[in-house]
Amino acid sequence: MSIDNSDCLFEQNIIDQLRKDLAECQEFLVEMVNQYCRNYSDEPTTYSHDFMSTGEAVFDYLVNHGLADWAENGIDIRLKKVTL
Secondary structure (H helix, E strand, O other): OOOOHHHHHHHHHHHHHHHHHHHHHHHHHHHHHHHHOEOOOOOOOEEEOOOOHHHHHHHHHHHHOOOEEEOOOOOOEEEOOOOO
């Protein structure tokens, strides 16, 4: 069984595009938090959501993917300075 290099290149191009798309989506989520979520803290990177399911899901995603940490109250997040 031989491996066709063009297939490998095609698959690598797809993987590269998916990585690019993921980074772009994550960047949009961080920008969304910066724009739509409230900062009630003295820390400029700590945000509260409006308790709507989408805000909660975005906060969970950002924490679970290493882009934020939970604040001390366990509800708010603290965005990390991450290069995507």
